Amino acid sequence: MRIAVTSAKGGVGKTTTAVMLAALLGQERPTVLIDGDRQGSALTWRHQAGEQWPGTLPVERWTDPLHEQLTRVPSGVHEGLSHVVIDTGPGDPERMRAAVAAADVVVIPVGARMLDVAQLQDTARIVAGAAHPGLSWGVLLTMRRGATRSGEIAPAVIERDGFPLWATEVPLRESIAAAAGTYPSPVPAVYRDLLEELREVNAEGITDAAR
Ligand SMILES: Nc1ncnc2c1ncn2[C@@H]1O[C@H](COP(=O)(O)OP(=O)(O)OP(=O)(O)O)[C@@H](O)[C@H]1O
Ligand SMILES: [Mg+2]
Numbered sequence: 001m002r003i004a005v006t007s008a009k010g011g012v013g014k015t016t017t018a019v020m021l022a023a024l025l026g027q028e029r030p031t032v033l034i035d036g037d038r039q040g041s042a043l044t045w046r047h048q049a050g051e052q053w054p055g056t057l058p059v060e061r062w063t064d065p066l067h068e069q070l071t072r073v074p075s076g077v078h079e080g081l082s083h084v085v086i087d088t089g090p091g092d093p094e095r096m097r098a099a100v101a102a103a104d105v106v107v108i109p110v111g112a113r114m115l116d117v118a119q120l121q122d123t124a125r126i127v128a129g130a131a132h133p134g135l136s137w138g139v140l141l142t143m144r145r146g147a148t149r150s151g152e153i154a155p156a157v158i159e160r161d162g163f164p165l166w167a168t169e170v171p172l173r174e175s176i177a178a179a180a181g182t183y184p185s186p187v188p189a190v191y192r193d194l195l196e197e198l199r200e201v202n203a204e205g206i207t208d209a210a211r
Helices: 014-026 041-052 066-072 093-102 117-130 149-160 174-178 189-203
Strands: 002-005 031-036 059-061 083-088 105-111 136-144 165-171
Touching: 002 014, 002 093, 014 031, 014 041, 014 083, 014 105, 014 136, 014 189, 031 041, 031 066, 031 093, 041 059, 066 093, 083 093, 093 117, 105 117, 105 189, 136 149, 136 189, 149 165, 165 189
Parallel strands: 002 083, 002 105, 031 059, 031 083, 105 136, 136 165
Antiparallel strands: none
C-alpha cells in the first residue's frame, strides 16, 4: 500500500498520522516513510527517537522526482512487497500533487478544533487534480475533543461540503502528543482502526493480494 498524508494546512497531525501508520505497516513487511516536508519533520522525529527506532523502518528524505525515488525503494514496492507512507509539509501544492499521484490511498488530516473549510477546499482541489483511477481519499478528523461543539459539528460540515470522510476519528490525547520524537510502541489503537479502513477501500477493485 502507498499512503500519502497531506494537507495544505499546517499543524493538523500529518506527521503524527504518517509516523503511526508507518510504524504499524512496518510491523508487517518492509515499509519506507518518505519525508516530503522541506522542514524535515519525520526525519527530525526519527532522529529524536534514536536507537529506539527500528532499523527496518527507514525514513528517507524526499527526492525529486518522487516516482523515481519510489523505483529506488529497495524492498520491492512495485512487486507489492512493501509499503510506503509519504508525509508532506503544509502549503506545498507541488509535492502534494506528486504524493497523491504516487499513492493509492490519501489521508487528509483536519484538526476538529480548527476546521477550516476554505483550506479543505484548497486541499481537495489539489488532490482531485492529481487523482488517478484506483485512488481512494478521505478527510481524517484529528485532535477531536470528546463532547464539544466543534467536535460534533466538524464531521457534519465536512460531509455537507461533499468531502469523503474516514469513519475513524483521532481524539485529542496527551499520549498522542507525547509520542512525538519517539518510536510509538504500542501505536494507539485508533490508528489501527484507520489502517483497517484504508485497507478496506484499497482492497476494493485491487486484485494484488500483497496490497
Ligand atoms: N491526536 C492528537 N492529540 C494531541 N496532540 C496531537 C494529536 N495529533 C498531533 N498532535 C500534536 O499536534 C502537533 C501538530 O501535529 P503534527 O506535527 O503531526 O502536524 P503536521 O500537520 O504534521 O504539522 P506541520 O504542518 O507543521 O507539518 C504536534 O505537537 C503533535 O504532537
Ligand atoms: Mg508535519
